[in-house]
Amino acid sequence: MVEQKSGSNTIENSDSTHKITARNVNVFYDAKQAINDVSIDVDMENVTAFIGPSGCGKSTFLRTINRMNDTIPSARVEGDIRLDGQNIYDPAMDVVQLRARVGMVFQKPNPFPKSIYDNVAYGPKIHGLAANKGELDIIVERSLQRAGLWGEVKDRLSDSGTALSGGQQQRLCIARAIAVDPEVILMDEPCSALDPIATAKIEELIHELRGKYAIIIVTHNMQQAARVSQRTAFFHLGTLVEFGETSNIFTNPQETRTQDYITGRYG
Amino acid sequence: MTTNELLFLVFAFGLIAWFVGRARAASFINADTPIINSLPNYHGWFSCLWAIIPPIIFLIIWSNISPALVTDMVLANPEAASITADTFSRSAILSEARAVANGSNQALFQEGSEKLVPLYAEAQSYYNSIALVATILLIFAGGAFAYTRLKPNFRARSKVEKIVMLGLLLASLIAVLTTVGIVASLIFEAYRFVTLVSPIEFLFGTNWNPRDDIVAGEDNGYGAIPLFWGTIFIGAIIAMIVAIPFGLMSAIFLTQYSSPRFRSIMKPVLEILAGVPTVVYGYFAALTVAPAVRDFAVMVGFSNAASDNAMAAGIVMGIMIIPLVASMADDSIAAVPGAMRDGSLAMGATKSETIKKILLPAALPGVVGGILLAVSRAIGETMIVVMAAGYAANLTANPFASITTVTVQIVALLTGDQDFGSPHTLAAFALGLVLFIVTLLLNLVALRVVKKYREAYE
Numbered sequence A: 001m002v003e004q005k006s007g008s009n010t011i012e013n014s015d016s017t018h019k020i021t022a023r024n025v026n027v028f029y030d031a032k033q034a035i036n037d038v039s040i041d042v043d044m045e046n047v048t049a050f051i052g053p054s055g056c057g058k059s060t061f062l063r064t065i066n067r068m069n070d071t072i073p074s075a076r077v078e079g080d081i082r083l084d085g086q087n088i089y090d091p092a093m094d095v096v097q098l099r100a101r102v103g104m105v106f107q108k109p110n111p112f113p114k115s116i117y118d119n120v121a122y123g124p125k126i127h128g129l130a131a132n133k134g135e136l137d138i139i140v141e142r143s144l145q146r147a148g149l150w151g152e153v154k155d156r157l158s159d160s161g162t163a164l165s166g167g168q169q170q171r172l173c174i175a176r177a178i179a180v181d182p183e184v185i186l187m188d189e190p191c192s193a194l195d196p197i198a199t200a201k202i203e204e205l206i207h208e209l210r211g212k213y214a215i216i217i218v219t220h221n222m223q224q225a226a227r228v229s230q231r232t233a234f235f236h237l238g239t240l241v242e243f244g245e246t247s248n249i250f251t252n253p254q255e256t257r258t259q260d261y262i263t264g265r266y267g
Numbered sequence B: 001m002t003t004n005e006l007l008f009l010v011f012a013f014g015l016i017a018w019f020v021g022r023a024r025a026a027s028f029i030n031a032d033t034p035i036i037n038s039l040p041n042y043h044g045w046f047s048c049l050w051a052i053i054p055p056i057i058f059l060i061i062w063s064n065i066s067p068a069l070v071t072d073m074v075l076a077n078p079e080a081a082s083i084t085a086d087t088f089s090r091s092a093i094l095s096e097a098r099a100v101a102n103g104s105n106q107a108l109f110q111e112g113s114e115k116l117v118p119l120y121a122e123a124q125s126y127y128n129s130i131a132l133v134a135t136i137l138l139i140f141a142g143g144a145f146a147y148t149r150l151k152p153n154f155r156a157r158s159k160v161e162k163i164v165m166l167g168l169l170l171a172s173l174i175a176v177l178t179t180v181g182i183v184a185s186l187i188f189e190a191y192r193f194v195t196l197v198s199p200i201e202f203l204f205g206t207n208w209n210p211r212d213d214i215v216a217g218e219d220n221g222y223g224a225i226p227l228f229w230g231t232i233f234i235g236a237i238i239a240m241i242v243a244i245p246f247g248l249m250s251a252i253f254l255t256q257y258s259s260p261r262f263r264s265i266m267k268p269v270l271e272i273l274a275g276v277p278t279v280v281y282g283y284f285a286a287l288t289v290a291p292a293v294r295d296f297a298v299m300v301g302f303s304n305a306a307s308d309n310a311m312a313a314g315i316v317m318g319i320m321i322i323p324l325v326a327s328m329a330d331d332s333i334a335a336v337p338g339a340m341r342d343g344s345l346a347m348g349a350t351k352s353e354t355i356k357k358i359l360l361p362a363a364l365p366g367v368v369g370g371i372l373l374a375v376s377r378a379i380g381e382t383m384i385v386v387m388a389a390g391y392a393a394n395l396t397a398n399p400f401a402s403i404t405t406v407t408v409q410i411v412a413l414l415t416g417d418q419d420f421g422s423p424h425t426l427a428a429f430a431l432g433l434v435l436f437i438v439t440l441l442l443n444l445v446a447l448r449v450v451k452k453y454r455e456a457y458e
């Protein structure tokens, strides 16, 4: 692996300014190793893109960060992942709290079969973020506004979330994720089920959200990675091949594998 | 020759026809025509089917009409004119004479039957020879017809295929036709019932104490409301209070919490529970649960608690229904896309919050469908209530009282010596019809709900 950014990848330095520090992470599905010794840092107010060929473990690694791999019985995670210096695999770590701090948007829009309002209010309700209906209304409105959906749905908040278009559903899912005021947002190919216009809207949204969160986005679209991210990580066969400033990765990759992938020579 | 012997004959000839047809087809193959349309085997089957199907159809019809023909012939004889005119003893004499003539009986008890024996034997041998001739004629006619059709380019294969398809169609029609026949007879007998007893009294009356001597315009004790209430109370209320929570909770546990290993053990066990004969549940209810419930009721102050109480029957019926509710709920919960669950968990919801707020609401239509199916099963259930619920038609909401149900009363009305045309017997058909309509509606609604719900996640 080539660390372009200066600094060591030893654990002692993990209390630096990074939001997330992952060190020597291995993930196994039963005996099969899906992630092999990956170390990475993610900063606040930054968009980090994960790219790489299909099956290289991008989703798997992404899901280690909010411990969604816990829901897969065969998955096992080794290594050290810290959020603000705190080991998230520590038994003392409350998974429920962790997931409130690290939100997630999935590849396929998955609004709950509830009203638009209830979709957004779901997180604040279960985490007790609103003392009364008035506060909840404010959270819902603000989240929808930030997700750029308010104007389109403000008159039909009681309609089912599943009745929206695909792009609207995905923005609803983003609104739902930011309603609990997370610090990190993980997005696993959030645009792959959307048309170019809806995609452009989401990308715009990512730009705006960037100022407040640490965002990690998995994408198969090189242009998208180049457009939205500041740093890019290239995965291949479960290993992190190259990680650095997006502009460097795309204009001056250090590894031939990276070069081949971004120029479309294999994938 | 008996019908069985004739059948044997038919099959023997069928076998011969198979070989003949096959040999004939094989003889087509020579240097000029190295390939014929169908394999010789198909020609064999074609000939065989043509040789056996017409006589079999004939024999089926014949075995239904020949006894009547034989009896007519016997009665036409002047010697038979002397036997009694009373329908009941007359048919007893006749059937005894026939049994002796067949050799299936040795001794004679009925007076006057002995002189009919030779008449029967004679008539039977007469009609048997007719049957034999007809059967052989049909075998040869069918076989010959098939034989003339065999040619090198004859498509025996597709013809055989067609006959096989007709056979399958017939098999599937049998179930449908039987259902239609049963419904028709239910409707017919129920109609005869309402010509005797006013349907208003039957459907809305509250006094169930059936009398045999019907007086028009009076209360004849055919008010079925207490039965309907008892059925609903036991099958749809008490049983469901037991079955819904336990069924739902076990489904939630199995789909969301248990390890795959445990689930793979538990599911078959639940299915075994569903396969326990209801009569076993019945005596479990009558011998174990009912006394316990009564003792409990007496302890808490219901001194008049009956030993055949509604509670015991309802509880046991609920237990019987648990697997049904559990497996329907299990299917519905498992059908909710995993993305919903992941979405909720990724929001930081706990497992139980996810189940309560996302999975169950999303699975609700399917679960409701399952519950409706369970209700329809419960209200049609007979053995448990016959053994554990009472026969007294009480219109009460006291679960410790003896309450009767529709199915129990159907059994009560039809057991014992009953004239087939009496209002008693006919009332059973009317009750059966009501039960049939209700369960049919429940099933239709349930299936529709479940289907709609499945489509929503397709």
Ligand SMILES: Nc1ncnc2c1ncn2[C@@H]1O[C@H](COP(=O)(O)OP(=O)(O)OP(=O)(O)O)[C@@H](O)[C@H]1O
Residues within 6 Å of the ligand: A029, A034, A052, A053, A054, A055, A056, A057, A058, A059, A060, A061, A072, A074
């Ligand atoms: N639940 C699972 N059980 C077993 N193996 C899995 C599971 N999920 C993923 N894998 C395996 O782990 C490897 C990495 O999968 P992952 O989904 O992380 O790839 P990905 O980079 O996200 O691919 P894509 O771009 O197609 O989404 C693959 O080989 C995959 O087969």
Ligand SMILES: [Mg+2]
Residues within 6 Å of the ligand: A058, A059, A060, A188
């Ligand atoms: Mg993926």
